[in-house]
Amino acid sequence: NNLYCLTRNIRTARKSGIRYVVVPVNSYNKWFSLLGARLLSLADPLFSPPSPTSWRWLVRGGWPWRIRYAPFAKLGTDTFMTVAPGGSILYTADEDVIRQILGRMKDFPKPIFLYRNVDIFGKNVVTTDGASWRRHRRLVAPALGEKNNRMVWDETVRQMQSLTRKWMKTQKEAITTLRGDAMLLSLNVIGRAGFGQDMGIPDDGKEKKIPEGHSMGFAAALGSLLNNILMVVALPKSILRRGPKPLRVVYESYMEFRQYMCEMLADKQAEIQSSPEASSKSNMDLLGQIIKGQDLHLLEEADDKDPDTTGGLTDSEVLGNLFVLLFAGHETTAGTLHSVLLLLAIHPWYQRRLQAALDSILGSTGSDDPASETSKFHYDTALPKLMCDPFITAVINETLRVMGPIPTIPKYVPADSEPQRLMVDGTEVSVPPGTMIKLCASCVHRNPKYWPHQVLPPPSPTHPLSLHTGNKKEKIDGRGPDPQRHWTSWGPSNPHNDLEGFRPDRWLKTMHSARDGAPAFTSVISPPFGAFIPFSEGPRACLGKRFAQVELVAALAVLFSSYSVELGVEELVPGVEGVDAMGREERRRVWERAAEEANGRWRKHSSMVITLQMRGNCVPVRLVPRGREVFGDGIFSGHSW
């Protein structure tokens, strides 16, 4: 039967006109992705490293972020299919193909069947399509507008100020909680901006009183739910309820959170109905905004009518949407914040430029006066300037380019539809019905056709970093790691250019004065439409893009206007004081080892569970007041990386 299906699928693929590779199993196969892929990884050390186009890579769902552009480069095409007995998957890193697919939502819909389980509190904007999705999107999108952004900004400033206070208290030791802290910050921001709840601040440490009728506080319930979300969406509730204690705690947080949401919904509805004007200020959060955006009169009737015709959201749909905003917004933003902090710690010279950009907007150095700090981080005056600054934009964009939390965006051609025509490299091809599609963000973000890049010279075998290769996979192209692209690269993708590396500069374009040729104006480049898709594009693009950008900008502004983040070297050199006493060269070598170690850990601990992230708090960092860096400018001046 498998052979029959494979022969049929190969015949269809041949007719499609799309380049294809035959593989034994489809990476969407549930059993294979649960067990087979794991066994394959365990067996890896027994064999020589697979080539980027080997089935041993292409059957793994994670290849687009593990080996990134390598299969496309090796095949010499930016669009190809894998064909297996269980079906075909089209992978593309071609901006024009991505543009066509994102622009034709009806022909290439989102496979909402993959997100079925996210419906735990009700249907929502992620799990619907057609008329129903349009209704959800129309009613949910305005909630993420200007008023809510203001809340996101204010809360992120408050949270980051508290986090820096907490970090400064442990100044003597390295911070090993970066990921957890980024997750907590993002949770507290979304708790406030989503529900108007004060979730507490990191350096407070006070236990919040649990309200009557509850067994958990709101923050604890939301935190436990989001941190265990995979269990909640994947396991039947009966198993959670009756399983061992850790599962029962997750179930409790699910039930508690549901109860909190129902209470808040009822309170907000009553408040808005009784006095819409008076309550406007307290309802800038997402829940208040979604309720206010609807005609409550219609809403009351909608429960027993078809909501698609009455036009509102039912109560369960309001809850479903709120939950999905938390779900879609928490880990993505936290992961990006974690990545940008680490990337800046690994690239101190970009950190300095970011600080200079912040100084030019906010004024230099931090102040101990709370009033001046409050006016410095004012939403109306600070945010527009920070969002327009080319270097700040470049840092955030470059982070999303190299470490975007969503490496592939799924689409498909439904099995019962017609084959869909596409132009690939100027030739018309047809995508067969039933084909799954992966828009490979992590690969198109590294496609040398669309990105400014530097060609790298051959690696020097005597460079200190080359002495620490260790990993077999790095030697896939037989050259070992290259010092110039080492900090953020792993695997065989783009060995001859710097696209694997973090270089915000590539986003900048400087205009020169016609009169004397001096640099006059710097702006940010606009890559082709489908080449930069961390938030996707088109009608189904991310609804929380602005939310995430505001949070990231606020966090960076608060942190780097007063502090620097440095790599912790305690594991390499006992005592920071020891490093202080070192000369320039010696200090630089310590730093290089720390950067290499950080890169190695990043590579080892990055994995895809819902989003791509570096898991664990495994890269130690230190927070230091600006000007007191251990690895100050002296050791980086004239670096050539």
Ligand code: HEM
């Ligand atoms: C760095 C942070 C974020 C990244 C990289 C990101 C990325 C994405 C991507 C790639 C999609 C898929 C679009 C598609 O299927 O074509 C998406 C959808 C979505 N995102 Fe985000 N997201 C981020 C933050 C947020 C935040 C903060 C929220 C809400 C508060 C949010 C809410 C949503 C929603 C509701 C959708 C579904 C839209 C629809 O299907 O109509 N996201 N996001």
